Amino acid sequence: xxxxxxxxxxGVDGAGKSTHIDWMAERxxxxxxxxRCTREPGGTPLGERLRALLLNEAMHPDTEAxxxxxxxxxxxxxxxxxxxxxxxxxxxxRFTDASFAYQCGGRGLPEARLEVLESWVQxxxxxxxxxxxxxxxxxxQARRDAVRDPDRFEREDPxxxxxxxxxxxxxxxxxxxxxxxxxxxxxxxxxxxxxETLIAPWL
Ligand code: TYD
Numbered sequence: 001x002x003x004x005x006x007x008x009x010x011g012v013d014g015a016g017k018s019t020h021i022d023w024m025a026e027r028x029x030x031x032x033x034x035x036r037c038t039r040e041p042g043g044t045p046l047g048e049r050l051r052a053l054l055l056n057e058a059m060h061p062d063t064e065a066x067x068x069x070x071x072x073x074x075x076x077x078x079x080x081x082x083x084x085x086x087x088x089x090x091x092x093x094r095f096t097d098a099s100f101a102y103q104c105g106g107r108g109l110p111e112a113r114l115e116v117l118e119s120w121v122q123x124x125x126x127x128x129x130x131x132x133x134x135x136x137x138x139x140x141q142a143r144r145d146a147v148r149d150p151d152r153f154e155r156e157d158p159x160x161x162x163x164x165x166x167x168x169x170x171x172x173x174x175x176x177x178x179x180x181x182x183x184x185x186x187x188x189x190x191x192x193x194x195x196e197t198l199i200a201p202w203l
Pocket of ligand 1: 018040041068093094096097099100102103153154
């Protein structure tokens with residue numbers, strides 16, 4: 001089966017990952033690849049409606065996790081899997097690592113519960129490469145404070161974001177082949193050089 005390339009970007013709110021997506025896409029397009037940039041929660045019309053609920057409505061942590069994975073199922077079936085089958089490069093701004101970081105690390109849900117959803121929703125499919133944008137607490141907090149209309153996650157207290165970051169770093173230790181840490185404390189050009197090195201084997 002011809003399979004494309006699946007790359008995901010992760011990090012706490014304020015890590016700056018979104019700044020680099022278009023640039024990464026151009027690196028692959030310059031090599032003649034078809035690139036599809038997408039995001040979670042979202043990526044489909046229904047997923048974007050679920051995103052609006054997830055980012056704005058108060059809800060139980062279980063409900064939050066279930067809606068994240070419901071949006072993800074739709075995203076996989078309608079966008080990610082067809083694109084990969086067609087040999088495209090899919091770059092997603094967040095994916096399942098975010099659920100483990102935010103819903104388990106941040107909200108405290110047991111990982112075993114999410115693992116059930118993960119295998120239901122995506123079977124054995126995992127990203128080929130995950131870039132974890134890691135940034136010091138103070139920098140991320142300052143960026144979150146500068147957001148004009150913060151969403152439900154951006155409004156969480158610093159302890160929540162510290163737990164999210166710790167959970168991301170634990171996942172990076174557990175899956176060192178797939179999840180590569182990017183030091184996002186540095187200026188944009190220096191961050192790009194790190195990304196360039198990490199994606200080079202896939203270009
Ligand atoms: P984010 O990706 O930061 O978008 P923006 O840059 O537009 O603010 O927002 C998505 C939020 O959703 C983010 O705070 C993390 C949260 N989230 C989860 O809690 N679990 C998940 O599984 C995903 C995909 C996102």
